[in-house]
Amino acid sequence: MAAASNRLDRFLARRLQRSLKQIRLDLVKGRVNVDNELCDDPSRLVNQFTQIDYDGLVLQNNQPIYILLHKPIGVVCATKDAQHKTVIDLIEHPQKNELHIVGRLDLNSSGLVLLTNDGRWSSALTDPKHKVNKVYEVEVEHPITEDYITAFAQGMYFEYENHITAPALLRILSVNKAQVVLTEGKYHQIKRMFGRFRNPVLKLHRVAIGNYTLPPDLKVGEWQLL
Structure with a gap:
């Protein structure tokens, strides 16, 4: 039951219901923060405990227990x-x-x-x-x-x-x-x-x-x- 990793662009496309092309443009425009840092890398690997923000909206902020x-x-x-x-x-x-x-x-x-x-x-x-x-x-x-x-x-x-x-x-x-x-x-x-x-x-x-x-x-x- 290992925590699955996924590409950042695919995570965002699924969560926001947007195309990968749109997501990659958003990344270039600086609209995404990963673990409180600006991220423009669509291939960045994220998992269930990665904090992800889009235009200031928290999409994921799970904490390990x-x-x-x-x-x-x-x-x-x-x-x-x-x-x-x-x-x-x-x-x-x-x-x-x-x-x-x-x-x-x-x-x-x-x-x-x-x-x-x-x-x-x-x-x-x-x-x-x-x-x-x-x-x-x-x-x-x-x-x-x-x-x-x-x-x-x-x-x-x-x-x-x-x-x-x-x-x-x-x-x-x-x-x-x-x-x-x-x-x-x-x-x-x-x-x-x-x-x-x-x-x-x-x-x-x-x-x-x-x-x-x-x-x-x-x-x-x-x-x-x-």
């Missing part, structure tokens, strides 16, 4: 849902309906969720090629042994996707609690990996995505602007 949310259990990572409260429902912001979710958590998981209207930022955090760490605290039903560490580090084959998971780091915190660090996020990946040991996950809580960590004083259900 970055939100960190402490998701509760029972809330879905979706923009709309007929049955459950969504993460969007928890946010009071005039532009909340423009937001999308950066790395989802399932209904019964809690913790850090990021939301934004900036597709380039979210892609940088979620694209597997960037190998951004996602850190989880996991509580399972049965004791965790050293075998888990090796299995998680070697990766596991998921037949449904015909995919071997990227190496994951597992640290044993107590008899039945662990910290897991992933660089990808396949469907219910952590639950399925523990499932190989027939060890059901009782609690799954995300504490970090890359450099963004869940603040200890941010209560369940609360959010803050980054």
